[in-house]
Amino acid sequence: MERFEDNLKNQMKTANNVSYPDFDRMWSSIQQNELKVAGGESIPLRPRKRKRIAIITGISVALMATPVYAALNYDWSNLLSYRAGIQTALEQGLGQTIEQSVTKNGITLTVHTAFIDENRTFLLYSLDPGSSRAGEQVAFDHIGLKDKEGHSIEGRYSHQWNADAGVFQGYFETDWVADGQSADIEFAMENIHFTGDGIQSINYDPNDQNTQVFPIQKDGIDSVTLQSFEQAEGNVLLQSAITFMDPEMDSRSWVRVEAVNDKKETIRESKPSINGTPGTAGEFVNQQIFKSDHLLAEGTAFQLAYDRTLETAEGTWSLNMALSKKQMDNGTFKEALNIPVDQVPGGTKVHEMIVTPTQVRLILTHEEKYTRVPYMNYQLDVGGTLLDGGMWYVQGQPRTTELRFEMAGLNAASLANQPVSLIAKHRVDEHAGDKNPIRLTGISAEHQSLTSNIAGYPITWTYYMKDNNLYVESFSSDPTFGGVNQTYYLDGEDRNYGMPAMIGLLGDDNNKHMDVYENFDKTELNIYAWNYTTHKRDDVLRVPLKAGK
Numbered sequence: 257m258e259r260f261e262d263n264l265k266n267q268m269k270t271a272n273n274v275s276y277p278d279f280d281r282m283w284s285s286i287q288q289n290e291l292k293v294a295g296g297e298s299i300p301l302r303p304r305k306r307k308r309i310a311i312i313t314g315i316s317v318a319l320m321a322t323p324v325y326a327a328l329n330y331d332w333s334n335l336l337s338y339r340a341g342i343q344t345a346l347e348q349g350l351g352q353t354i355e356q357s358v359t360k361n362g363i364t365l366t367v368h369t370a371f372i373d374e375n376r377t378f379l380l381y382s383l384d385p386g387s388s389r390a391g392e393q394v395a396f397d398h399i400g401l402k403d404k405e406g407h408s409i410e411g412r413y414s415h416q417w418n419a420d421a422g423v424f425q426g427y428f429e430t431d432w433v434a435d436g437q438s439a440d441i442e443f444a445m446e447n448i449h450f451t452g453d454g455i456q457s458i459n460y461d462p463n464d465q466n467t468q469v470f471p472i473q474k475d476g477i478d479s480v481t482l483q484s485f486e487q488a489e490g491n492v493l494l495q496s497a498i499t500f501m502d503p504e505m506d507s508r509s510w511v512r513v514e515a516v517n518d519k520k521e522t523i524r525e526s527k528p529s530i531n532g533t534p535g536t537a538g539e540f541v542n543q544q545i546f547k548s549d550h551l552l553a554e555g556t557a558f559q560l561a562y563d564r565t566l567e568t569a570e571g572t573w574s575l576n577m578a579l580s581k582k583q584m585d586n587g588t589f590k591e592a593l594n595i596p597v598d599q600v601p602g603g604t605k606v607h608e609m610i611v612t613p614t615q616v617r618l619i620l621t622h623e624e625k626y627t628r629v630p631y632m633n634y635q636l637d638v639g640g641t642l643l644d645g646g647m648w649y650v651q652g653q654p655r656t657t658e659l660r661f662e663m664a665g666l667n668a669a670s671l672a673n674q675p676v677s678l679i680a681k682h683r684v685d686e687h688a689g690d691k692n693p694i695r696l697t698g699i700s701a702e703h704q705s706l707t708s709n710i711a712g713y714p715i716t717w718t719y720y721m722k723d724n725n726l727y728v729e730s731f732s733s734d735p736t737f738g739g740v741n742q743t744y745y746l747d748g749e750d751r752n753y754g755m756p757a758m759i760g761l762l763g764d765d766n767n768k769h770m771d772v773y774e775n776f777d778k779t780e781l782n783i784y785a786w787n788y789t790t791h792k793r794d795d796v797l798r799v800p801l802k803a804g805k
Contacts, residue, residue, distance in 0.1 A: 329368075330368075330382070330418065330421065330425055332346065332380060332425065334416065335414060335415070335416050335425055335426070335427065336427070338662075339378075339427070339429070339662060340662040340663070340664035340665075341613070341614035341615045341662035341663035341664065342371060342378055342380075342427070342614050342662075343664075344613075344614070344662075344663050344664055344665055344666070344667075345371060345613050345614045345663075346369075348613070348667065350371070350583060350584065350587075350613055351369040351370065351371055351380075351583070352369065352370045352371070352372070352579065352580060352583055353368075353369060354367045354368060354369060354370050354379075354575075354577055355367075355368060356575045356577060357575075358573050358574065358575055360569075360571050360572075360573055361569050361570075361571060362385075362386040362387060363383065363384065363385050363386055363448060363569055363573070364383070364384040364386070365381060365382075365383055365384075365445060365573040365575065366381060366382045366383075366384070367379050367380070367381045367443055367575055367577065368380045368381060368382065370577065370579050371584065371614055372433065372434060372439070372579045372580065372581050372584065373433065373581055373584040373585075373588050373612035373613065373614065373615075374433055374581075374588050374590065374610050374612055375431075375433065375610055375612045375614065375615045375617050375660075376429060376430065376431055376432075376433065376614070376615065377401070377411075377429070377430050377432055377433055377434075377441075377579065378427060378428070378429045378430075378614070379427060379428045379429075379443060380425075380426075380427050381425075381426050381427070381428065381443075382418075382421075382423040382424065382425050382426070383415070383423060383424040383426065383445075383448075384422065384423045385422075385423075385424070385448075385450065389422075389450060392417060392451075392452055392453075393417075393450075393451045393452070393563060394415065394424055394448055394449065394450055394451065395448075395449045395451055395508035395509070395563070395565075396445045396446060396447060396448060396449070396508070397446045397447040397449075397504065398444070398445070398446040398447075399411075399413055399428060399444070399445045399446070400428070400430075400443075400444065401428075401430060401432065401441050401442065401443055401444075402441065402442040402444065403439065403440075403441055404439070404440045404441070409430055409432045409441075410430065411428055411429050411430030411431075411432070412428070412429050412430070413426055413427060413428045413429070414426060414427055415427075428443065433581075434579065434581065437580060437581050437582060437585075438578060438579060438580045438581065438582075439578075439579050440576065440577070440578050440579075441576075441577055441579055442574050442575065442576050442577075443574065443575050443577060444572055444573065444574035444575075445572070445573045445574075446571075446572050446573075447568060447569070447570050447571070447572075448568070448569045448573070449508060449565045449567075449568050450565070450566050450567045450568070450569075451508075451509070451563040451564060451565055451566060452563070452564055452566050453561065453562075453563070453564065454475050454561070454562045454563065454564030455559050455560070455561055456472055456474060456475075456477075456559060456560040456562075457557070457558070457559050457560075458470045458480065458482075458513075458558050458559060458560055459558075460482050460513075460558040462484065462492070462551040462552055462556070463552065465484060465722070466722070466723060467481060467482070467483050467722075467723045468481070468482045468483075469481045469482075470482070470560075472560065473501070475505075475562065475564045475565070476500055476501050476502030476504075476505040476509075476565070477498060477499075477500055477501065477505065477511065477560070477562065478498075478499040478500055478501045479498070479499050480496055480497070480498050480499075480511075480513070480560055481496065481497040481498075481499075481539075482494065482495070482496050482513065483495045483722075485727075485757075485758070485770065486548070487545060487768070488731075488768075490547055490548050490549065491526055491527070491545050491546065491547060491548060492545070492546055492547075492548040492551060493543065493544070493545050493758065494513065494543075494544045494545070494546060494551075495541065495542070495543050495544075495757075495758075496512070496513045496541070496542045496544070497535055497539040497540070497541050498511045498539060498540040498541075498542075498560075499537075499538075499539045499540075500540070503538075506532075506534075506538075506540045508563070509562050509563040509564075510531065510532070510562065510563055511540055511542075511560065511561070511562040511563075512529075512531055512542055512544075512560075512561055512562070513542065513544065513558060513559070513560060513561075514558070514559050514560075514561045515546060515550070515551055515556055515557075515558055516556070516557045516558070516559060517550070517553065517555060517556055518553070518554065518555025518556070523546060523550050523551070523556070525544050525545055525546055526545055526546055526547045527545040527766075529542065529543060529544040529545065530542065530543040530759050530761070531543075533759055536755070541759075543758065543759050584612055584613055584614075586668075587611075587612060587613035587667060587668035587669070588610075588611065588612045588613070588668065589611050589668065589672060590608060590609070590610050590611075591608065591609045591611070591802065592607070592608055593605075593606045593607060593608060593609055593801060593802075594606075594607055595799060595801065597620075597797075597799055599797050600620075600627070600629055600630065600797075601624070601627060601630070602622040602623060602624035602627030603622055603623025603624060603627075604620055604621070604622050604623075604627060604629065605620065605621050606618055606619075606620055606678065606799060606801065607619045607620060607621040609671075609676075609801060609802075611668050611671045611672070612663070612668065613663060613667060613668050614662070614663050615660060615661065615662055615663055616636060616643065616645075616660070616661040616663060616671065617658055617659070617660050617661075618636075618658065618659040618661075618678060618801075619656065619658055620656065620657040620658070620659065621655055621656055622655045622656070622657070623655070624655075625654040625655055626654050627655075627657070628657075628686065629647060629657055629659075629680070630683050630684055630685050630686070631680035631681060631682060631683055631684070631795075631797060632681065632682040632683075632684060632762070632763040633680070633681040633682050634646060634647065634659050634661075634678070634679070634680055634681075635661075635678075635679040635681075636661045636676060636677070636678060636679070637675075637676065637677040637678075637679055637798075638666060638670050638671055638674055638675075638676050639670065639674030639675055639676075639804060641665070641666060641670070642679075643661040643662065643663070643664060643666070644661065644662070644664075645659050645660055645661035645662070646659070646660060647659055648660055659678070672805075673804060673805045674804040674805075675800070675802065675803050675804040676800075676801045676802045676804075677798055677799060677800045677801055678797075678798070678799040678801055679796065679797070679798050680796070680797040680798075680799075681795070681796050681797075682763060682791070682792070682793050682795065683791070683792040683793075683795035683797070684738055684762060684763050684789050684790070684791055684792075685789060685790050685792070686741070686787055686788075686789050687711070687787060687788055687789070687790065688787055689710070689740070689741075689784060689785035689786045689787045689788060690710045690711070690784070690785050691784065692708070692784075693782035693783065693784055694706070694708050694717055694782065694783050694784070694785075695780070695781075695782055696717075696719050696728070696780060696781045696782075696783060697779070697780050698779060698780075699719060699720075699721060699726060699776075699778065699779045699780065699781065700720070700721055700779070701720060701721045701722065702720060703718055703719075703720045704718070704719055704720065705717060705718045705719075710737075710740075710785055710788060713732050713734050713736075713737040713788075713790075714732055714733055714734060715730055715731070715732050715737075715740070715785075716730070716731050716732070716733075717729065717730055718730075718731075721776070724774075724775055724776070724777075725772050725773060725774045725775065725776060726772065726773040726776035726781070727757060727770060727771070727772050728743055728754060728770070728771045728772075728773070728783060729768065729769065729770045730743070730768070730769050730770075730785075731767060731768045731769075732767050735765065735767075735791070736790055736791050736792075737767050737788070737789075737790060737791070738762075738763070738767055738788065738789030738790050738791050739760055739766075739767035739768065739769045739788060739789060740769045740785045740786075740787075740788045741760075741769070741785075741786060741787045741788055741789065742754060742756065742769075742771060742785075742786040742787065743771045743783045743784060743785055743786060744783065744784055744786055745773075745781055745782060745783050745784070746782070746784070751786075752773075753771075753786065754771025754772060754773050754783075755771060755772050755773070755774065756769075756770070756771060756772075757770045757771060757772040758770035762789070763791070
């Protein structure tokens with residue numbers, strides 16, 4: 257869920273006999289902002305086949321009838337920092353006033369304002385815990401909508417504590433939109449968990465390169481497994497896999513390993529960390545990179561930090577609402593484009609543009625399934641004003657990709673009357689791997705290296721045994737090489753793929769990759785690169801979408 261955004265701010269082929277992570281779930285996690293890079297927004301993984309507020313006082317009672325009532329009573333700008341289009345709509349006086357509340361067990365849920373248009377449905381809510389509040393955060397067993405037929409509508413949510421008002425301010429967002437001009441819906445929260453910081457010491461030894469397992473058996477956490485891997489520039493990769501006794505913990509708690517120095521200060525990672533990757537057996541996998549000398553320093557201690565449930569208010573808080581698109585219709589239009597984009601593979605076209613007062617969506621269609629648009633950064637040029645955007649994969653539609661742009665500081669009329677162009681930057685292409693084998697000999701616990709090349713790019717391979725598993729690392733000194741995506745070996749005609757042991761971020765500057773072959777018992781092996789990526793960081797694609805009036 258998108259509360260991870262608040263915490264973190266402060267598809268391949270299946271080979272025989274190999275278990276793989278659930279990459280569909282992983283992509284879904286990315287799109288819901290559950291999988292995060294510390295210090296920023298979510299970043300897509302390398303592709304594989306196939307989540308201070310102040311009250312303004314002295315407001316006239318007459319303002320209660322206006323659509324901007326919620327905006328005037330609360331400052332939503334920090335909460336909406338990644339939803340600039342909603343903030344823009346609020347500033348323009350848009351939004352359907354709801355102001356409906358329900359109170360149960362002394363806890364009050366209020367939906368203040370709704371936005372429903374052709375792109376999404378978005379609710380601004382507050383949660384007043386009354387005297388029940390026992391922690392700095394809240395989580396739910398379920399939060400979402402139901403339509404009039406009772407069908408569940410999933411979405412994303414985020415919230416923040418407003419200390420002055422004594423409420424949690426939040427939003428719920430879903431791609432679902434009403435078929436007609438209005439819709440009767442129910443918004444509900446089930447079982448509210450008040451959470452606070454939990455800490456559990458673990459006796460991790462950074463000098464021990466073997467896998468270390470620590471039973472926790474507390475607060476719904478079963479165990480944590482830690483592995484370390486040497487990295488370049490004096491860094492060490494610390495990988496943790498957390499299993500749970502309570503299966504709901506992985507969705508409502510951010511569990512991570514913290515290193516603390518002899519002054520009881522948290523040691524910061526040397527590079528952005530990746531948290532919340534779903535593992536092969538449902539575990540919660542984190543990847544953190546530290547300076548090795550910091551972890552090895554005398555007095556360094558380790559602990560597991562997480563969100564601990566302090567109190568639970570059981571029950572369902574639900575509100576029935578009649579949502580209408582009427583207010584947003586004046587700023588909404590669709591335009592069929594069907595513009596071929598020859599620079600993108602898979603028979604790609606910019607099929608349609610959907611403009612609402614809060615967001616612009618470009619719908620891209622592909623003749624080939626699972627076509628990846630090979631750019632990292634996207635902007636929409638609206639008469640010289642640039643809107644930043646990002647890519648979304650549409651669940652259940654393998655021939656469709658969406659580019660979404662928040663309407664920051666513009667109104668829909670701007671797009672209706674001005675020239676609009678799509679700008680894409682930093683191209684990352686995926687290529688089929690080399691058919692030449694890489695021969696690994698004398699496989700043992702000793703780290704051994706050899707060099708090869710793929711399409712002229714120099715590759716250094718390092719391999720070694722650890723815990724009865726074979727690890728194979730690849731790295732290139734050429735920054736235009738994006739990294740080997742996966743390796744495999746042949747058993748007759750069958751491919752046996754290595755399991756990724758290191759999460760790679762598509763488009764980043766680190767082209768190191770690591771695969772693991774579990775329960776390996778040979779001393780020699782031929783491996784092959786399945787595919788790899790390359791960078792064109794200065795590549796800019798500009799696609800005119802419409803002329804101005």
